[in-house]
Amino acid sequence: xxxxxxxxxxxxxxxxxxxxxxxxxxxxxxxxxxxxxxxxxxxxxxxxxxxxxxxxxxxxxxxxxxxxxxxxxxxxxxxxxxxxxxxxxxxxxxxx
Numbered sequence: 001x002x003x004x005x006x007x008x009x010x011x012x013x014x015x016x017x018x019x020x021x022x023x024x025x026x027x028x029x030x031x032x033x034x035x036x037x038x039x040x041x042x043x044x045x046x047x048x049x050x051x052x053x054x055x056x057x058x059x060x061x062x063x064x065x066x067x068x069x070x071x072x073x074x075x076x077x078x079x080x081x082x083x084x085x086x087x088x089x090x091x092x093x094x095x096x
Contacts, residue, residue, distance in 0.1 A: 001014050011039075017032045021056070024074070024078055025092045026055045028087075030059055062084070073085065
């Protein structure tokens with residue numbers, strides 16, 4: 001049920017955008033695909049591609065996968081405030 005475009009499927013674009021997030025940085029689900037942030041979550045949950053899934057967080061900086069995700073982000077040096085990512089410090093600009 002993917003929407004096809006000239007440059008690949010929407011899911012392919014999501015995968016490439018997640019893959020492009022460098023260590024120490026994050027993007028939100030809405031940054032990855034503003035029109036379908038829930039689709040981003042579904043793609044991350046179902047893909048077999050090795051992706052840095054931990055670098056995708058909610059719009060308020062909270063994480064969907066709890067302690068495991070927070071530990072992976074800490075190891076990468078992502079700026080945190082308690083159990084949330086400090087989006088001002090760690091968030092990349094939205095992909096084009």
